[in-house]
Amino acid sequence: MREKRKKFRLNFYTGVWFIGIIIMFLIVIIPIFIMFKYSISDRASIIVPPGEPIPIWPFHPTFEMYKYIAGTKEFIGAGMMSLNIALATVCLSLILGAPAAFALVRYRIPGKALLLVLLISIRLFPDVASAVPVTETFMKYGLMNAFGVCLAHTLLSLPYIIYIAMGVFETIPKDLEEQAQILGASKFYAFTRIIIPVALPGLAAAAIYAFLLSWNEFIFAYFLLFFSETYTLPVHLAKIMAWSPQHNVLATISVVISIPVIIFTFIMQKYMKAGMMAGAVK
Numbered sequence: 001m002r003e004k005r006k007k008f009r010l011n012f013y014t015g016v017w018f019i020g021i022i023i024m025f026l027i028v029i030i031p032i033f034i035m036f037k038y039s040i041s042d043r044a045s046i047i048v049p050p051g052e053p054i055p056i057w058p059f060h061p062t063f064e065m066y067k068y069i070a071g072t073k074e075f076i077g078a079g080m081m082s083l084n085i086a087l088a089t090v091c092l093s094l095i096l097g098a099p100a101a102f103a104l105v106r107y108r109i110p111g112k113a114l115l116l117v118l119l120i121s122i123r124l125f126p127d128v129a130s131a132v133p134v135t136e137t138f139m140k141y142g143l144m145n146a147f148g149v150c151l152a153h154t155l156l157s158l159p160y161i162i163y164i165a166m167g168v169f170e171t172i173p174k175d176l177e178e179q180a181q182i183l184g185a186s187k188f189y190a191f192t193r194i195i196i197p198v199a200l201p202g203l204a205a206a207a208i209y210a211f212l213l214s215w216n217e218f219i220f221a222y223f224l225l226f227f228s229e230t231y232t233l234p235v236h237l238a239k240i241m242a243w244s245p246q247h248n249v250l251a252t253i254s255v256v257i258s259i260p261v262i263i264f265t266f267i268m269q270k271y272m273k274a275g276m277m278a279g280a281v282k
Contacts, residue, residue, distance in 0.1 A: 038251035039065060046247055065252040075253070078236035083260055085146055085221075085232060086214040089153040093161045093210045094203060096154070101165030102191060106174065119159050127156070127219045135223040144224050149232070152220040157210040164209070168202030169195070204268040211264050215257075233257055 037058065038046070045058040069075055104112060134155070138148045172195060180190040196203070218234040225231045237253065 035251045035254050038247045039255045041248050041251075065248050066256070069252055069256055075233075075236060077230050078233045079257070079260075081146055081230050082215060082232040082234075085150050085153065086211050086260075088147075088150045089157060089214040090207045090210045092150065092154045093157045094207060097158050097161035097206070098165050098196070098199075098203060099191070101162045102169050102195065104162070105166050105169040119162060122155070122159050127217075131219050131223050134220065138224060144227065146225075146230075148224045149221050150214075152224060153210075153214040153217055156217065156220075157213045160209060160213075161206045164202060164206040165199070168199045172198055200271050204271040208265055208268050212261065215261060 037056075040061040040063060041058040042060045042062050044060070045055050048054055103109070104116070109115065134152055135144075138144060138152075143151065176198070177187075177190040177195055180194050181187065185194070216234065217232075218238070221232040222235050222238070225235060240249070240253070
């Protein structure tokens with residue numbers, strides 16, 4: 001009887017987990033399916049007579065909207081600017097955040113607790129509150145351009161990058177770098193050639209966060225590029241929404257702007273695996 005009860009409980013919990021996984025999968029995949037369906041829908045599949053249900057799959061699937069988006073210079077320009085700003089934000093955030101986090105973890109700094117509170121307090125204020133003073137400051141120094149947006153996005157992502165990197169460096173034994181220094185390696189060499197490869201999984205996760213933050217950010221991009229002829233994708237989408245486009249237009253844009261994020265995430269996953277292997281070797 002006990003064995004039967006154990007098997008029943010095991011099968012019950014396994015079934016509950018399986019159902020939960022299916023539900024979570026549907027929650028993720030259904031919005032993606034709807035978005036893709038509308039992006040390839042023809043006019044008859046979107047504008048249906050009153051009382052008739054919207055078809056699950058388009059009557060006549062078409063990729064005309066993708067061709068239209070690909071031929072739009074404004075959209076391509078905005079996409080390239082968003083991509084350049086996001087990649088520059090990732091690089092600048094990691095270059096500044098990783099050494100800062102390592103120093104906070106490894107060295108005794110007076111007032112460290114207060115410094116960490118002040119650091120995270122940057123994100124306690126809404127972006128709208130800091131957009132105006134940042135814009136005025138950047139205007140004085142001629143930073144009303146893509147580089148200014150990159151600096152603003154770095155300002156937003158840097159506190160989180162430092163906190164994530166601190167959690168990563170705390171898990172790395174201090175003996176690792178000390179042994180490298182005993183063998184003649186400098187502190188800079190030990191940090192760049194030994195600590196960073198081991199910390200790659202966490203830093204890759206931080207890079208994904210910085211990329212997503214910059215890719216989706218609207219307020220600073222809007223204020224700093226207000227007088228510019230080129231702008232980022234969120235600002236471009238705000239201008240598109242002014243003329244109330246159809247669902248297929250918005251769905252196509254949503255699919256297209258999701259592709260760089262997916263590609264960047266897959267690239268960072270490779271570095272996560274490389275970091276795990278490096279940690280095992282070390």
